[in-house]
Amino acid sequence: MKISGRMRKFFKNPTDNEWNNWQWQIRNRITTLNDLEKIIRLTKDEKDGIRKVLKEYRMAITPYYASLMDEENPLCPIRMQAVPTIYETHKSKADLHDPLAEDRDMVAPNLVHRYPDRVLFLITDQCSMYCRFCTRRRLVGQVDKPRKAEELEKAFEYISKNKKVRDIIISGGDPLTTSDEHLEYILKRLRMIKHIEIIRLGSRTPVVLPMRITDNLIKMLKKYQPVYLNTHFNHPKEVTEESKAACERLADGGIVVSNQSVLLRRINSSYIVMKKLCHLLLRMRVRPYYIFQCDLSEGIEHFRTPVSKGFEIIERMRGHTSGLAVPTLVVDMPGGGGKVPIFPNYLISMSENATVFRNYKGFISVYQDPVERDCSCETEKDFMKDPVAHSPDGLGHLFDKRKVSIEPKE
Numbered sequence: 001m002k003i004s005g006r007m008r009k010f011f012k013n014p015t016d017n018e019w020n021n022w023q024w025q026i027r028n029r030i031t032t033l034n035d036l037e038k039i040i041r042l043t044k045d046e047k048d049g050i051r052k053v054l055k056e057y058r059m060a061i062t063p064y065y066a067s068l069m070d071e072e073n074p075l076c077p078i079r080m081q082a083v084p085t086i087y088e089t090h091k092s093k094a095d096l097h098d099p100l101a102e103d104r105d106m107v108a109p110n111l112v113h114r115y116p117d118r119v120l121f122l123i124t125d126q127c128s129m130y131c132r133f134c135t136r137r138r139l140v141g142q143v144d145k146p147r148k149a150e151e152l153e154k155a156f157e158y159i160s161k162n163k164k165v166r167d168i169i170i171s172g173g174d175p176l177t178t179s180d181e182h183l184e185y186i187l188k189r190l191r192m193i194k195h196i197e198i199i200r201l202g203s204r205t206p207v208v209l210p211m212r213i214t215d216n217l218i219k220m221l222k223k224y225q226p227v228y229l230n231t232h233f234n235h236p237k238e239v240t241e242e243s244k245a246a247c248e249r250l251a252d253g254g255i256v257v258s259n260q261s262v263l264l265r266r267i268n269s270s271y272i273v274m275k276k277l278c279h280l281l282l283r284m285r286v287r288p289y290y291i292f293q294c295d296l297s298e299g300i301e302h303f304r305t306p307v308s309k310g311f312e313i314i315e316r317m318r319g320h321t322s323g324l325a326v327p328t329l330v331v332d333m334p335g336g337g338g339k340v341p342i343f344p345n346y347l348i349s350m351s352e353n354a355t356v357f358r359n360y361k362g363f364i365s366v367y368q369d370p371v372e373r374d375c376s377c378e379t380e381k382d383f384m385k386d387p388v389a390h391s392p393d394g395l396g397h398l399f400d401k402r403k404v405s406i407e408p409k410e
């Protein structure tokens with residue numbers, strides 16, 4: 001990467017080897033107002049705001065990500081994601097300390113079990129950059145270090161004992177801020193558990209620290225396949241030669257990469273920005289997977305949009321571009337109800353034999369159902385004893401006629 005003049009000056013002529021070394025980038029993160037104001041221009045009010053926020057929340061910006069910030073414009077989408085503002089000190093009435101009730105579903109230290117067949121494993125509280133809108137801001141950056149091996153032992157124990165768990169999401173913090181050796185130790189332990197089918201990593205490093213995606217890392221991950229990686233691009237400006245190369249290295253290494261954006265007011269709250277981003281993602285073999293409605297975490301209301309904005313974005317993308325480019329809009333329900341997808345309604349009506357739909361342009365037509373309606377599958381019985389494939393809970397009670405109603409319990 002060509003190092004820009006202002007970064008060269010600030011870091012006193014780093015060598016290419018230093019700049020392209022992820023550990024150097026982490027060691028040299030911008031963490032103080034004093035350093036930040038040497039890189040971007042800040043007004044007195046902005047500086048006062050940052051000072052106040054830093055009393056409560058950590059700031060850390062990789063030199064690479066800082067090099068993408070506009071020096072002058074506070075509305076630069078990179079800058080808005082990385083630089084604290086006074087708005088973070090405002091606690092709204094809707095704010096929640098733990099909006100997704102993860103602490104309630106913590107079954108062992110660092111392990112959240114909410115959905116039947118998958119768990120969330122928080123192996124570090126360190127991130128290469130602390131995003132200002134982070135949903136887990138109550139936890140991240142407290143010690144800014146990976147969890148030690150012994151701190152993860154109870155989580156391994158729980159996962160080994162729970163045969164329904166087939167999918168592990170390794171997150172944090174950002175799990176790729178840990179060393180290859182420590183990460184390999186965790187992956188090896190997980191792969192020793194027979195019922196674990198897939199491993200997913202949630203990492204923003206391809207966006208904020210693309211030099212982390214080294215050949216050594218990929219060589220190591222390949223030993224523990226199937227491994228998936230969910231990353232987090234929010235804006236087309238984040239798609240650079242470096243981030244593109246990182247995503248392509250992962251894809252070439254056989255790691256399937258998907259993207260989860262957060263809908264952020266005045267950053268990507270536009271169908272034009274979002275469509276451009278999704279097209280760029282596909283070109284570097286990253287699948288647009290989710291757009292998350294921004295959570296109700298404390299001090300981030302200024303980033304939130306009305307739910308209708310996401311709805312409008314999907315309405316203006318679906319059909320107007322390839323389906324592969326349209327992510328699913330998701331609200332993670334406050335209070336720990338989990339993720340719910342929301343879609344514009346394309347189904348207008350249904351009768352006994354026919355369903356009426358509309359398309360993205362308002363074209364309306366009917367789909368006639370077939371005469372034969374027996375949908376039972378001969379092979380279903382082969383999987384009835386599989387506790388994960390056969391899940392009779394929830395609406396299954398109604399479909400299987402074991403109940404006529406389900407009532408929410410307080």
Ligand code: SF4
Nearest residue numbers: 127130131134173204
């Ligand atoms: S990288 Fe993820 S976990 Fe870390 S601060 Fe950003 S959003 Fe939060």
